[in-house]
Amino acid sequence: MNSSPITSSQTGIHEQLSTLVVRHMATPFRKPVTDYNRKAFDSSIATWRTAGAAPLILDTGCGVGLSSYHLAVQYPDHFIIGIDQSEDRLARNTHWSGPEPLNLCFVRADLVDYWRLLLEARIFPARQYLLYPNPWPKIGHVARRWQGHAVFPTIVALGGYVECRSNWQIYIEEFAAALNQVATDRLDRIAISETYATETPITPFERKYLSSGHGLWRCCAQVSAAL
Template sequence: MYANSRFISSAQAGIHEQLYGLVGKHATTEFRKPFMPYNRTAFDASIAAWQAHGAKPLILDAGCGVGLSTLNLAAQFPDHFVIGVDQSADRLARNTVWRGEMPANFIKVRADLVDYWRLMLIAGIRPSRHYLLYPNPWPKIGQLQRRWQGHPVFPTIVALGGEFECRSNWRVYIDECASAISQLCSVQVQCEAFATDMPITPFEQKYLDSGHALWRCRASLR
């Protein structure tokens, strides 16, 4: 059955006790992971496509999966250019059902986000809007460093600025994301449950159909 997504089960009921220390460590330690050549190539190609489209205000759809969210964002913000990034060539190659005229103001690119985010920061390119929609929650207590807010790249995500929005069907993930943002910069972060009759990703649709609550945090990282 389609609407059969399991509810997230975790022994962790609140913000991880090690998150604050981990975020602080990553904020003061240089992240020296070497860049992979294919990520540089993908980054350059996507930025060239954006510039060829007039260098409109940029939206980054980080972890776009099959790219349905990228299409929806492109249609919602026709005066922007949307770059959807995912590391899976298989997901990006899948056909997505799209009704209506196909927007032209987007590109999907295969790249590792860890490199892509850092290359964007180094290049001085700042997204107007930045979406992180339904990342893998890694709900086990020992998996904190696999969540984006516990990853060494998280300070880069925040440094990119823009109108940032993260969505998840696990409230703990959203609370942690908001806490990490607040630790790194003095901005107000809005956390809330939300409902929508226009889901923009396949996961959002499936979670809604399965009866899950949806959560998001939003912040103006100016």
């Protein structure tokens, strides 16, 4: 089934994004963490530690988990935690055959709380993937995009290799701009938006977008954690 391209009246980086980022950097995010998310976090971290506490990879908003599976196969010396807030999506991780890799676990949790709990626990992932997040393309929804959200400085503070992919170029341009603004001297290089192509898509969305002829973009950067 073909996917329609993203349409928006926004034609470039949102004019309020930089102001939002400054505000979020200056103001501590004090939203209470729910008990459910804390328990889910503790359980997944216990699983990671029991498995040997290998370098950690986060697959955030993993959906049905296909991308998490591919990451587990690609990085056998790492441990992958696939995180999604939907129990239904996580229950449908049927896109591969055979047993679940031993270096992989899934957790149902709200990402906003999960990221903050990681920083609170001083657990810094080796790699973070944000693959095709909800683009929220309406101009008034910029604060719902990760780069405009109050949790964005926490994502950046966790550091590691950070990669975000989208089929909306503006989303990635914004992500790169916000990353440069927050990380400043903690980046290995200036973050940019770049086109992305692959013959082996690792998420159902990536497969659908490619088969529908969409352009894909990504931002990749190595970020030093805010220790």
